[in-house]
Structures are given as structure tokens and as C-alpha cells.
Amino acid sequence: KQEVTQIPAALSVPEGENLVLNCSFTDSAIYNLQWFRQDPGKGLTSLLLIQSSQREQTSGRLNASLDKSSGRSTLYIAASQPGDSATYLCAVVDDYKLSFGAGTTVTVRA
Amino acid sequence: SQTIHQWPATLVQPVGSPLSLECTVEGTSNPNLYWYRQAAGRGLQLLFYSVGIGQISSEVPQNLSASRPQDRQFILSSKKLLLSDSGFYLCAWRRGTGGNSPLHFGNGTRLTVT
Numbered sequence: 001k002q003e004v005t006q007i008p009a010a011l012s013v014p015e016g017e018n019l020v021l022n023c024s025f026t027d028s029a030i031y032n033l034q035w036f037r038q039d040p041g042k043g044l045t046s047l048l049l050i051q052s053s054q055r056e057q058t059s060g061r062l063n064a065s066l067d068k069s070s071g072r073s074t075l076y077i078a079a080s081q082p083g084d085s086a087t088y089l090c091a092v093v094d095d096y097k098l099s100f101g102a103g104t105t106v107t108v109r110a
Numbered sequence: 111s112q113t114i115h116q117w118p119a120t121l122v123q124p125v126g127s128p129l130s131l132e133c134t135v136e137g138t139s140n141p142n143l144y145w146y147r148q149a150a151g152r153g154l155q156l157l158f159y160s161v162g163i164g165q166i167s168s169e170v171p172q173n174l175s176a177s178r179p180q181d182r183q184f185i186l187s188s189k190k191l192l193l194s195d196s197g198f199y200l201c202a203w204r205r206g207t208g209g210n211s212p213l214h215f216g217n218g219t220r221l222t223v224t
Contacts, residue, residue: 032210043116043200043215051210089154091213096142096161097169098213102153 116216133201
């Protein structure tokens with residue numbers, strides 16, 4: 001059974017600092033990995049999807065890397081802003097099913 | 111463009127009452143559909159998924175059930191709610207073309223069982 005871990009559970013940084021969020025998974029036989037953002041009381045918003053054949057994916061200030069062999073993905077958010085405060089979740093895709101980590105809650109202090 | 115609708119947004123129900131949550135997707139055909147539950151302070155738990163009309167896979171045995179009466183409609187039900195059914199229920203969809211399409215979520219239903 002796939003297990004997904006996100007460490008740390010919470011992170012607080014001053015505005016302008018770069019954010020580094022970690023995701024690890026136990027089974028490297030994945031189709032892809034997806035990063036999401038969740039604001040309090042809201043659904044999940046897709047940020048980036050990295051296919052298993054890719055090593056990284058970029059969108060604006062966001063960059064996600066994937067190392068299947070070591071079972072790790074990292075989400076980098078450059079020059080953080082207070083609006084980046086949210087919970088970030090990663091999910092690994094195994095055919096039809098996705099397994100989620102518990103998330104990292106980020107607070108960006110103005 | 112594709113959109114996903116989920117309702118109601120919030121629901122307060124007494125123990126033992128029935129439940130029906132509905133989710134519909136627009137702008138695509140034959141999507142894979144999912145029901146997740148997010149308990150307070152915990153990760154997302156996959157409850158059911160469906161790859162086609164009438165095809166339901168259950169991940170966690172419990173007093174909930176799901177149905178897919180139409181291609182883009184997914185319903186989560188219970189005959190008698192338990193206190194432990196409280197949580198945030200999320201419907202999601204992705205293209206039915208295998209593993210390389212992103213998952214998209216609805217806005218969720220906050221269920222409180224009293």
C-alpha cells in the first residue's frame with residue numbers, strides 16, 4: 001500500500017523567503033505526482049502535475065521536482081507572499097487511485 | 111471548459127438520519143469520479159471511485175455508499191448517519207484516460223452529524 005508523508009506539518013516564514021515543501025512516498029511505481037493547495041474550509045486547487053517521466057515542472061513562482069528512485073518530491077515557492085499562506089498537499093497517482101499526504105500548513109508573515 | 115459542482119456546501123444532520131450528497135461535472139464525458147473525506151486535522155481518505163456508469167469501487171467499508179446513475183453524476187449516500195461520519199466531503203474528477211491527467215476537486219460539503 002502506498003504511503004505518502006509530508007514533513008514538516010507546519011511552516012512559518014517571513015514574506016520574501018523561499019519555501020521548500022517535502023513529500024515522500026514508499027512505492028516508486030507511480031504514474032505521476034500532483035501538488036495541491038487548500039485554503040481553510042475550501043476544496044483543493046491543483047498547482048502542478050509531474051509525470052513519472054519528468055524530473056520537474058514549473059509554473060510561475062512554483063517549481064516541483066520528482067525523484068522516483070528515492071521516492072521524493074519537493075515543491076519550491078520563490079519569494080513567498082502572505083497570499084501563499086495555505087495548506088499544501090501532494091498526491092501520488094497509481095493508475096485510478098491517488099494517495100495523499102496529510103499536508104504542510106504554510107504561514108507567510110508580512 | 112470543465113467545471114465540477116458539489117452541493118450542499120454545509121449540512122447538519124442528526125444521528126440516524128439519511129444522507130445524500132450530489133456531484134456533477136460539466137464539459138467532459140466519461141470522467142473518473144471520486145469521493146474523498148477529510149476529517150479534522152487528517153489527510154484525505156478515498157471513499158469511492160468510479161470509472162463509468164454503474165461502476166463503483168469502494169475503498170473503505172463503512173455505512174456509506176455511492177452511485178453513478180449518469181455519466182457525469184456521482185452521489186454519496188447513507189441510510190443512517192453516525193457521529194463518526196462528520197467531516198469534509200470532497201468530490202473530484204479526472205479524464206478517464208489513465209494516470210496522466212490531473213485531478214480536479216469541487217468545493218466540498220461540510221457535514222456535521224449531531
